[in-house]
Amino acid sequence: MKRYFDYYTSMMKISVLEQWQYPVANYFYMIGMIAEPVIYMVVWSSVATQQGGMVGGYTPGAFAAYYIVWTLVRQMNIAFTPYGWEWRIRNGRLSTTLLRPIHPLHEDVAFFAGWKVVMIILWIPLAFALSLIFKPELNPTLLEGVVFFVAIWMAYLIRTITLFLLGMVTFWTTRVSALFELYFAAELILSGRLVPLSLMPAWVQELAWFFPFRWAFGYPIEVLVGQLTMTDMLIGLGMQLAWVVGGWIVVNLIWKVAIRRFSAVGG
C-alpha cells in the first residue's frame, strides 16, 4: 500500500511541475474547450426563454449552472487519449513502462491526476467569469458538494479505464481511428455532454444506463445542479463503483493477452 502511495505522490508531483511550466498553453487549450459548452448554453437558454422560461425542467439559470459545472467535469474527464496508443507502441515507449514493477494503468492515473490539480487552479478564474456573465442558479447543499467531489474523481477513473481499454485495441490493429470516432460520438450523445439527459427521449435515457458515459459525465453534474434524490445519488455512486471495479478486472484480463502481442523496438 505504501509503495502505491509513494508512487502516486511522486508521479503527481512530477506532473504538476511539468504542466505548471506551460500555463499559457494550458489556458488556450482550456478556452478552446469552453467554447463548446458556451454554445450549448446559449442555444438552450434561448430555447427555454422562448418556451416560457423552462424546458425539460431547466430554466436558463439552471442551464447556465449545468454547463458551468460541465466545464469542471470536462477538465476532470481528460485522460490519456486512445489515439496516443499507436505512438506508445510504435516508439517503444511502452518498453520503459513495462520494466517497472507496477501495472501501467497506474502511471496514467497518477500523471493525469497531477495535471488536474494545475487545470483546476487555472479553471477557477474562468468559472468565475462565466458565472458573472451567465448567472447560474446553483445552491448545492454540503452533502451534494461532498458527493460531487467523490463523483468527479470516480468519473475520472471510469474514463481513464474505458479509454485505456479502447486504446488497447491498437495491439491488434492500427486502423483504429474510425472506431474511436464512433466511440466519441456515442459518448457525446449518451453522456449528457451535448444536452442534459433529461432532454433526451425516454429510450435514450434508458439506453444511457448501460454505458459508462453518463456515470463519467452527466451524473456528477446532476448531483451538484441538484435534481437528484438521496436514492438517485447512492445508486449513481454504486454504478460508478461497479464500473471502476468491473473495468479494472477487464483491463487486467485483456492486458495479459494484449501484452503478448507487443514486440518493442528500442525504448
Next chain:
Amino acid sequence: MQGLRLAYNYLRIGIMNEFQYRANLYIQILQTFIALGTGLIGLNLVFSQTSELGGWDRTELLAVMGVFITMGGIIRAAIQPNMERLMEDIRDGLLDFALTKPADAQILISVREFRLWQLVDVITGMIVLGVALSQMNWMITVWSVLAFFSALMMGAVMIYCFWLIVTSTAFWFVRVHEIANLFEGLYAAGRWPVGIYPTWLRIALTFIIPVAFAVTVPAEALTGRLSLQTWLGALTLTIVLFIASRTLLKFGLRSYSGASA
C-alpha cells in the same frame, strides 16, 4: 497569371499525393457522416422543444448547417493545412526554401497544401443545403444565387485572412498551435446563426473571428435575409482584412532570419 499557374500545379501535386492514400477517403466519409449525424441529432433535440430559434425555423437552420459543413470543408481542405505548414516552417527555418523561389511569397505559402478528401465535407454540406432549400419551397432567383456564392467566397477569404494574421504572429511568438485549437472551438459557434448569441460574443464572432460572415451571411443570402448593407459591409471587411493580413505577413517576413541558413 504566374500565380494561377503555380496554384494549379501545387493543386495537381496535392491531389496526386492524396491518391496514394485512398483508404483515407473511406475514413473521411465515415467521419463526415458521424459529424453530420451528431449535428442532426442536436438540431432535432432543439426543435423537439421549440419551433423556432432566434427567428429561424427548422429548415432554415438546416441550411445554416449545410453552409457550416461546406465552409468547414473548404477551411480544412485548403486554408488550415497551408497555415499549419507555414507555422511549422517558420519554427523549423524551412521557410527559406519557399522564400528563395522566384514567386510572390504570399501566393506560394497559401497554395502549397491541399487535402482532397476534405472535399467530402464540401459535397455533403451542399447536399444538406439542397435538402433544406427544397423543403422550404425556395424561389430561385439569379440574385439570391449570386449573393450566396459571393458571400461564401468573401467568407472564405476572410477566414483565410484571419488565419494568415494569426499565423504571421508565429514570426514573433513561436508557440501558436494552441491558437489553432482555439479557432476550431470558436468556429463551432457558426453551427447556429450568430444572432442568437449575446452581443459581446456576436461582435467577437463578426469582427475578431469572422464566423458570422463565413456561415451566417451566406445562409442569410439564401433565406432572403441579406440586406445590401450587410453585403457591402462584408465586401469592405474582406478588403480591409486582406490588406491587413498581407501587410502583417510582409512585416513578419522582414523579421524572419531563418534557422538553418
